[in-house]
Amino acid sequence: MEHGGDLLTYKNCFDGRLVDFSSNINPLGFPEGLEERLKNSFDTLTSYPDIQYRALRKSVSNYLNCDYNNVLVGNGAVEIINDFIMLADRVMVMVPGFSEYENRALIHGKKVVRIPYKKDFTVDIDILRDLVKKDDLLILGNPNNPTGLRIKEDTLSDIYLLMESGGGYLLLDEAFFEFCPKDYNSIELFKKYNYRNVGIIRAATKFFALPGIRLGYGCASDKKVEEIRKIRLPWSINSLADISGQYICNNKKHIKDYIEKSRDYIERERDYLQGELSKISGIVPVPSHSNYILIKLIDWDGEYIFNFFLEKGILIRKCGSFVGLPKNYIRIAVKDSENNKRLIQIFKELNRLSEHKGV
């Protein structure tokens, strides 16, 4: 299975100095002070983590502003999503979307229904209405990967009410939440329903730049939290991930500052990339709400562009593994200013070469 961030496979390219535009990690790195905290926590390694992760769940409840009994934690968002899938009867996935939803469903022997997004990559509620059955699990990326599009608040409420009334369950994968414009917060939106038949998953992976730590967390009804507690793998979160989660979710001033600084940085760089990419002929960027941009290629195929950038020392994301997406798409991350400028330069170079060749 093809994934972003697979630097090791390409480690011999460009003398090992590849810049990774294929995985979408906060370019500012993880919050200051975390290293120091971890350095002072090695003694925790000689004990099992708390099997109930009580301190971690308390911190997450503060960070998400939800009740302790509504908090889920896991070994990356993917473990929590996997647990939801295990409890489902049938799994509805939207295409194109993160391939692991369908993978995990098939691994657990679940029926899978693929639902295509509309041409503009928004959700087609009419299809959903026709399909939803009791105990269905609908997984929605919000924003979706690879499109970067966030669901509008009204649409999300409509989808929820439709799922809930049909006895289905709505699971929102919000791994990129903090990168997005401040429109609405689904944890606040669904509070009034006590998260009945809806779960929201977030993670330290992308925004807090900790893909190596493996920490996901989220919010669901206390009943669902209890159901998941009964089936989840014991001690699946490493002690240092446990401590990192407590650190980043502590709502202290310097963490809040880091969050705001990161949001501003990504917004500025996303605007820059969107603006510049729109000016380049032969490609059409999808207007993203997140820290990655899906790009439609008019004049080239994805493989050609992938190799062109690889030769220049840049790893971009081929999108061949995204079911429901034509081959002529690539995805890039919003990275630091310097590398983003370099990426645009290479696109311009590609443009010039093509004009030269009369493509």
Place this chain on the structure above:
Amino acid sequence: MEHGGDLLTYKNCFDGRLVDFSSNINPLGFPEGLEERLKNSFDTLTSYPDIQYRALRKSVSNYLNCDYNNVLVGNGAVEIINDFIMLADRVMVMVPGFSEYENRALIHGKKVVRIPYKKDFTVDIDILRDLVKKDDLLILGNPNNPTGLRIKEDTLSDIYLLMESGGGYLLLDEAFFEFCPKDYNSIELFKKYNYRNVGIIRAATKFFALPGIRLGYGCASDKKVEEIRKIRLPWSINSLADISGQYICNNKKHIKDYIEKSRDYIERERDYLQGELSKISGIVPVPSHSNYILIKLIDWDGEYIFNFFLEKGILIRKCGSFVGLPKNYIRIAVKDSENNKRLIQIFKELNRLSEHKGV
């Protein structure tokens, strides 16, 4: 579910200075130099771990002395065992044994067959012969938990041949392997069969004193390794666990010295505890091969003894959650010399009190 090492539940006892005899961790702590290595590895946290864990698997293959293609790695032994269970048709568990085998089997909707050990806690091969069917998975603790007994080499070969010829699969949980006397090595024993229908799981958890790091590893046929690769949760091993595994499996001299020192230490302390416990009336220790000792209580019940030790600042393992074991058993760990002496003193005190009361 009751587990060892749950210090947090008892954190208010004895001013938080409880000595944990309930979980079986190498009292010498993790190998020297690991902290330094981890301190210099925090930059790995901003990238995903290698989804194939190639460097880790290479180190494990060196440590276990088996081929790279036979190496499994996972988020603690329990994740790997869980993956084997997912692939099984029916799961055979021995009682008393580690409760997670049965838990995980039931969670995945597998049929479970409980097979009692003989009165002396050895395996009853005749029962196995009658029961085994194609695609059965038999999980054996070797040494078993909570008894501490290792399976004799001849018996193990017999069990394997019986399982293999019946189309079943033998999974050995050898999480405590390095603590045991050097009799035979199942990884060498089953090499000649290319690990056909047999898997061996070990872990950094107990012997390398890293329960917080969550790292298990093992050995199986290349075919089984590939089957598990297809179903396992992606990136389930944290980057710092990945690095720790590479560090402890590097076969360097100071790690080899640590291993020998730990073995010698445990052997000496186990002999001390076995000897002293045998002299105390009213209890019968099971002769263990490992770093924990199961104790049969003649004059008391487990709950009484648990609370008696708790009041003295010592957490022992109640054995009520071990199916197939009468209530009058407790389990203690082999810890450092000073604490082991203290444990024996408290047993003697218990003895004196009972004589005084004429129990």
